[in-house]
Amino acid sequence: MPKKSIDPAIMGSIKTAAFGSFADNIKMLPYQSLRPNEENFYPLTEIELLAEDIERQGIKSNLVVREDETEKGKYIIISGHRRHKAVGLLIEQKRNFSNYLPCLINPAKSPDEELQDLIMLNATARTISDGLMLAQYEKLKAIFEAKKANGESVRMREKIAEVLGVSTGQISKIENVVKNAAPEVKKAVKDGKLSLSAAHQTTFKPLPQMATKNKSSPPLPQMATKNKSSPPLPQMATKNKNSPPLPQMATGEAHKVFPCQPSDVIAAFNRLDLSKFSLNAKDKERLLGMLIEEMKAAWKT
Numbered sequence: 001m002p003k004k005s006i007d008p009a010i011m012g013s014i015k016t017a018a019f020g021s022f023a024d025n026i027k028m029l030p031y032q033s034l035r036p037n038e039e040n041f042y043p044l045t046e047i048e049l050l051a052e053d054i055e056r057q058g059i060k061s062n063l064v065v066r067e068d069e070t071e072k073g074k075y076i077i078i079s080g081h082r083r084h085k086a087v088g089l090l091i092e093q094k095r096n097f098s099n100y101l102p103c104l105i106n107p108a109k110s111p112d113e114e115l116q117d118l119i120m121l122n123a124t125a126r127t128i129s130d131g132l133m134l135a136q137y138e139k140l141k142a143i144f145e146a147k148k149a150n151g152e153s154v155r156m157r158e159k160i161a162e163v164l165g166v167s168t169g170q171i172s173k174i175e176n177v178v179k180n181a182a183p184e185v186k187k188a189v190k191d192g193k194l195s196l197s198a199a200h201q202t203t204f205k206p207l208p209q210m211a212t213k214n215k216s217s218p219p220l221p222q223m224a225t226k227n228k229s230s231p232p233l234p235q236m237a238t239k240n241k242n243s244p245p246l247p248q249m250a251t252g253e254a255h256k257v258f259p260c261q262p263s264d265v266i267a268a269f270n271r272l273d274l275s276k277f278s279l280n281a282k283d284k285e286r287l288l289g290m291l292i293e294e295m296k297a298a299w300k301t
Contacts, residue, residue, distance in 0.1 A: 026062060028100040029075060031087055034065060037077050039115050041135055042122050044085050051086040055095055059083060062102040064121060069108065078106060078114060079121035112143045116163065123164050130196040134189050136164060137174045173200045 063080030077084055083101070090097040109117065119136050128136070140163055144154045157175070161168045177186065177196060180203040188194035279287070 025105050027103055027105060029065070029103045031084070031091060031099045031101060033073060034063070034075050034077055034084055034101065034103070035068065036081055036084070037114075037118060039111075039118060040077070040081050041139070042081065042126075042132065044082050047082065047086050047089055050082055051089045051095075054083070054086050055090055055097060059087075059101060062104050064106055064117070065103045066106045066108055066114070075103065075105070078118050079125070112146060115139060116143055120163050129192060130194075131190040131192050133164070133166075133196065134174060134177065134186070137171065138178065140164070141178075173197070176200055176203055 063083060064078045065075040065080075066078060068074035068076050080101075080103075087097065087099075087101060091099060106117070119140060123136060137160060140160045141156065144156050144159055148154050148156075157168050157171050161171045164171075173196060177189065177199045181189075181199050182202070185194065185199050185202050189196060189199050
């Protein structure tokens with residue numbers, strides 16, 4: 001698990017929220033004076049559960065806001081949208097709860113810096129889905145590209161990893177998905193239907209399929225069952241025409257007439273040099289049978 005680091009630009013704000021320094025910047029502001037940030041893209045989920053927790057224990061951590069430059073006495077939320085909505089639910093349902101929320105008031109910043117603060121404060125305070133991780137990356141990438149265009153030296157991958165509190169390897173995978181994944185794949189990630197790891201795998205090209213036969217190559221030669229250049233096999237008669245017919249013998253008495261055992265014939269046959277003939281297994285079996293019959297006939301004559 002990579003150690004989460006904090007962007008130096010908002011280090012002071014987080015220290016203020018965590019340790020209570022600069023207490024003058026933390027004020028109890030009325031619910032009605034707080035307005036959601038239009039740049040917030042994080043989903044407001046499980047509000048009812050959060051409302052029950054706030055009703056039971058109160059608000060354990062302050063919101064982060066800035067003054068609304070367009071209307072005095074109003075504030076724009078940077079971090080704490082779910083808490084704000086949960087308190088609104090308690091007020092709407094008239095469940096005995098104060099209308100005031102503890103808020104850390106941030107100084108005014110540029111829109112890009114404020115969006116960076118919004119992402120940093122949310123990314124380190126909640127469980128981030130792969131869809132949100134992808135959205136965070138895209139927004140931060142746009143911020144840092146604008147800074148590079150203005151002449152700032154920005155190491156994009158390292159900077160985004162630092163803000164999000166993840167490894168540069170994870171950012172590298174997200175970069176690959178953004179650059180090379182199909183649009184429908186990226187949409188599936190944002191919709192929560194596909195993980196970043198699965199989307200990353202879709203960007204790899206499949207290994208080429210090995211063809212069993214190359215269409216552009218000439219056809220393979222047909223192997224003849226008999227080698228044309230080799231001498232013809234000797235024709236062996238299965239029965240001597242001039243000899244009397246062989247007697248019908250029971251298999252159990254074969255050794256009385258034909259003293260060689262089949263194993264002897266097979267052993268002799270295997271010692272023959274048949275390499276100059278193109279013989280398959282069936283040819284050898286047939287030739288062996290013919291040889292045994294011929295030896296039987298010769299023995300009788």
